[in-house]
Every structure is written in C-alpha cells, then in structure tokens.
Amino acid sequence: MQNNTARKLAQIPQGALIVGVDPHKKMHAVVMMTQQARILTKLKIGTTQTDFDRLVQTAQREATQIGAPSILMAIEAGGHYWRTLAYYLQEHTIAFRLINPFTLKRRREGDDLTRRKTDYRDATAAAELLRTGQFTETRLPETQYAELRALHQARRRLTKEYTRGRNLLRGLLDGLFPEFCAVFKDPTGQTALAVLIACPVPAHIAAQPVGEFLRSVRQAASGKRLGVKKVRTLHTVAATSVGVKAGAHGVHLELQLLIQRLCLLADQLSQLERQLVTLAQTFAEYGYIRSVPGMGALTVAGLIAEIGPIAHYGNAKDLVKLAGVNPSHSESAEKGPTYTPMSKKGRAGLRACLWQAALGVLRSNPELRTWAKQLATRGPQANPLHKREVLGAAMNKLLRLYFALVSKKQMYHPRVVSGELVAA
Numbered sequence: 381m382q383n384n385t386a387r388k389l390a391q392i393p394q395g396a397l398i399v400g401v402d403p404h405k406k407m408h409a410v411v412m413m414t415q416q417a418r419i420l421t422k423l424k425i426g427t428t429q430t431d432f433d434r435l436v437q438t439a440q441r442e443a444t445q446i447g448a449p450s451i452l453m454a455i456e457a458g459g460h461y462w463r464t465l466a467y468y469l470q471e472h473t474i475a476f477r478l479i480n481p482f483t484l485k486r487r488r489e490g491d492d493l494t495r496r497k498t499d500y501r502d503a504t505a506a507a508e509l510l511r512t513g514q515f516t517e518t519r520l521p522e523t524q525y526a527e528l529r530a531l532h533q534a535r536r537r538l539t540k541e542y543t544r545g546r547n548l549l550r551g552l553l554d555g556l557f558p559e560f561c562a563v564f565k566d567p568t569g570q571t572a573l574a575v576l577i578a579c580p581v582p583a584h585i586a587a588q589p590v591g592e593f594l595r596s597v598r599q600a601a602s603g604k605r606l607g608v609k610k611v612r613t614l615h616t617v618a619a620t621s622v623g624v625k626a627g628a629h630g631v632h633l634e635l636q637l638l639i640q641r642l643c644l645l646a647d648q649l650s651q652l653e654r655q656l657v658t659l660a661q662t663f664a665e666y667g668y669i670r671s672v673p674g675m676g677a678l679t680v681a682g683l684i685a686e687i688g689p690i691a692h693y694g695n696a697k698d699l700v701k702l703a704g705v706n707p708s709h710s711e712s713a714e715k716g717p718t719y720t721p722m723s724k725k726g727r728a729g730l731r732a733c734l735w736q737a738a739l740g741v742l743r744s745n746p747e748l749r750t751w752a753k754q755l756a757t758r759g760p761q762a763n764p765l766h767k768r769e770v771l772g773a774a775m776n777k778l779l780r781l782y783f784a785l786v787s788k789k790q791m792y793h794p795r796v797v798s799g800e801l802v803a804a
Contacts, residue, residue: 388513397448399439400507402499403461409499410435412442413507420446422500427461432468454479454510456502457518470520477515479506487514524662525688531656532685535678536729538652542645549638555624556631557582559617563610568642571610574601580635581628582621590615656681665690668785671792672778674744675737682733683782696783703730705775722772731775738774747794748774 392398395415402409405427412421420442425431439451451474455462458481469476488505489495509515521529549567553560557580564572577600578593579585585593593615598606660666660681669680686703693699700706704726724731741748752774755765765773785792 385513388515388517392452392511392513393450395446395448396450396452397439397443397446398507398511399435399451399453400503400505400510401453401455401462401465402502402506403455403458403465404499405461407499408435408461408465409503411500411503411507412439413504413511414446414448415511417508417511419504422503424499427464429468432465436472436474450475452477452510454506454515456481456484456506457516466520477510478518479509479515483514484509519688519692521688524659525685528656528659528663528681528685529688531652531659532682532729535649535652535656535682536732538645538649542642542649545638545642545645549635549642552631552635552638553580556580556628556635557618557621557623559621559623560614563614563617568646570601570604571597571607573639573643574598574604574606575611575614576635576639581632582618582623583625583628585615585618586621588615653678656685660684664789665786668789668791669782671785672741672745672781673792674741674748676740679733679737679740682729683737686727686730686733687782690783690786693783696780699779699783700776702726703734703775703779704728705731705734705772705779707772722775734775734778735771737778738771741778742771742774745794748777751777 392415397420398413398415400411400413407424407426408431410421410423410425411419413419421438423438425435439453442448443451453469453474453476455466455476455478457478462478466476466478484502484505487509488497488501491505491508492501520526546568550561553567559582560572560575560580561567564575566572567576574597578596579588588596590612594608594611597611657677660677663684665684666680669675669683670677687693687699693702704724705722708721708723708725722731742752743749752770755773756767756770758764781792784790
C-alpha cells in the first residue's frame with residue numbers, strides 16, 4: 381500500500397530549514413524554523429523583488445548558521461497573492477510546497493482551541509504542515525500551458541459574469557413583464573433581444589398596432605432573422621400583462637444598459653473562445669482527446685488547460701484526485717448517505733469541464749452510454765448507481781481515458797470487453 385505521507389516526508393532533506401509564508405496583498409508574514417520545530421526568525425516582507433531577495437538572503441543566512449543543507453518553503457495557497465512569490469522561487473530554483481488553506485485552518489484551530497488567528501500563526505502552521513508532510517505537490521504552469529490556463533480562466537470569469545447578467549435580466553422582467561419569459565424561454569435569444577431593445581414595457585407594446593410593433597422589432601434586429609409568430613404572441617399577451625407599472629421607465633433604462641453589457645460580453649466570450657481553441661489545437665493532446673465522440677473543442681481545451689503536461693502525473697489516479705471526482709464514503713454508527721458523493725477536494729474548474737464532457741459523451745458515444753446504462757440497471761446485489769453517481773463514474777472514466785490516450789499517444793478506438801471501455 382502506498383503511504384503518501386511517508387513519500388512526502390522523504391522529499392524533505394534531513395536538517396533542512398523550513399520557511400512558512402502567509403501571503404497577503406501588501407505584506408507576507410514569514411516564520412523560519414528547524415526540522416525539530418525550533419523557531420528561528422519571524423519577519424514580514426513586502427511584495428517587490430527587493431523584498432523577495434531579502435527573504436532569500438535571510439533564509440540563506442539562517443541556514444548557514446544552523447548548518448542546514450537546504451531550504452524548503454511552505455506557502456499558504458489562499459487567494460492569488462502567493463503566485464508572484466511562487467514564480468519568483470521557481471525562477472531562482474528554490475524549493476517550495478503549497479499548503480491547502482482549509483488544512484491550515486483546521487491545523488491552527490486544532491493547535492489552539494482559543495481560535496486565535498494572526499499572520500505569524502498562519503505562517504507557523506504552514507511550516508508545521510510542511511514539516512509533517514501535509515503539503516500539496518503542485519507544479520506551476522509554464523510556457524504554452526500557462527497561456528492556455530490563463531485563457532481558460534478568463535473564459536470562466538466572463539462566463540460567470542454573463543450568467544449573472546442573464547439572471548439579472550430575468551429578475552427585471554419578472555417585475556416589468558412577467559409573461560415575457562413564458563413566450564421567450566431564453567431572454568437573450570436573437571428575437572427576444574430585438575424585442576427588448578425595441579420596447580420591453582407591456583403597456584407601450586399593447587398601445588401599438590401589431591404591424592407597427594413588428595416594424596420596430598425588425599428595425600432593432602438590424603436585418604437578423606426573427607421569430608415573427610412569437611413576436612405576435614407577445615403583442616397579444618402584453619394587453620393583459622400583470623407587470624408592475626410603477627417605476628417602469630427606470631427599469632426600461634436599466635434593461636437597455638444591461639442588454640448592451642450582455643451583447644459586449646457575448647462578443648468578448650466569442651473572441652476569447654476562438655483564441656482558446658486555436659491555441660489548444662497546437663497541443664498534441666488535443667487531437668487524441670478530440671477523437672473521442674462527444675468531446676467538444678472548448679471542453680478539450682479546458683481539460684488540457686486544467687491538467688497541464690501529462691508527464692507530471694504518475695498514473696490516472698493522480699488525475700482523479702486532482703479533479704476531486706473520487707468517491708468519498710462517509711458513515712457514522714453504520715449510517716451513511718443514500719448514495720456516494722464525490723470528494724470535490726480538487727480543482728473546481730477541472731470538474732466543471734469534466735461534467736460538460738460527461739454529458740456530451742453520454743449523449744454521443746454509444747459505447748460509453750452502454751457502459752453507463754449497465755451501471756444504473758445492474759441488480760441490487762451489484763449496487764446499481766444513482767443518476768448522479770453514474771455521471772461521477774463517467775467523469776472518472778474520462779480522466780482514465782484521457783491519461784491512457786495522451787500517455788500512449790493514441791487515437792480513440794473503442795471496444796467493449798466485459799463492460800469495460802478501453803482504448804485500442
């Protein structure tokens with residue numbers, strides 16, 4: 381059985397100087413200790429290169445005084461303030477490990493039940509976790525992988541902003557024109573946006589003849605195709621709308637501004653997605669994974685961005701843990717949940733890509749769809765899986781397939797052997 385803690389402890393040289401860092405926006409708290417947990421120095425540094433140079437020089441001086449053969453730094457990976465220091469250390473070939481913020485919090489509260497929290501306490505807890513082998517083995521993305529990761533993260537942020545805008549649009553329409561979303565299920569569709577630009581207030585719509593209303597919508601659509609039948613239906617229901625008339629002018633103005641913002645975000649997303657796919661196509665992994673039926677271009681680009689070089693992983697289980705899709709059983713006094721959830725102790729962005737990939741593959745890949753159906757319909761003694769468990773198993777399966785195809789540099793050629801999907 382593999383002992384991860386023992387393997388991690390073997391990475392710490394005997395007698396090394398342990399440096400814990402609690403990063404912040406303006407100042408980083410630093411605690412230096414020996415491998416026997418004797419604290420040597422506490423200091424705070426800024427976030428400039430001069431401050432980072434001072435940190436390294438101080439650590440080297442302390443290491444010389446105690447005769448430490450090497451320096452190993454532990455950085456709490458909370459927020460984004462740790463990134464500049466981590467890349468600086470990597471450029472200067474100084475070893476470091478990342479500490480999970482949740483693990484650090486539990487360790488700090490367990491050591492002191494008064495729940496005191498200071499920057500130095502966090503830095504000390506980070507050093508202690510490194511000293512006991514409770515750290516995260518992470519390699520920072522570089523070269524084209526770093527560019528792809530940056531584009532993928534930018535797309536995720538824009539998508540979230542666009543989704544927030546759509547939700548706000550629905551909320552405003554629920555008060556101004558509640559029947560609108562009954563006619564147009566997607567308020568950001570081509571015809572729906574043309575109507576909202578022309579006139580979203582039901583009283584004004586009902587006051588116009590249907591022909592005049594259609595002309596104003598066509599003008600707002602700027603030559604794009606319209607769903608004329610839905611526009612006529614909307615004109616009919618506008619006469620009996622229960623929308624709030626008080627403050628309708630102000631809501632109308634906010635809707636116009638919101639639509640402009642949504643159109644801009646949609647254009648930016650389209651531009652970003654084109655660049656993301658274009659860059660992803662330069663990676664060898666792209667062709668191998670795109671050969672799987674149901675895997676879309678954006679999904680494959682996201683998987684490559686989140687996973688990085690396959691050489692960084694020893695086996696497919698490492699990818700499963702990276703994504704946090706491994707089953708996590710929990711029970712107490714022989715009582716447990718009705719189904720087994722995934723641990724979710726991994727990258728949320730990677731899980732989101734896998735979720736979309738699993739839905740697409742189960743729809744378009746007959747081999748994987750047959751395999752998933754067997755999991756859901758097998759007999760009670762074989763423990764049939766819940767629908768969400770099947771999706772989790774499919775996500776797990778896709779990661780194993782990803783590792784097999786990329787590491788072996790093979791295209792997808794499926795065959796079913798005893799219900800197990802493999803790559804030929």
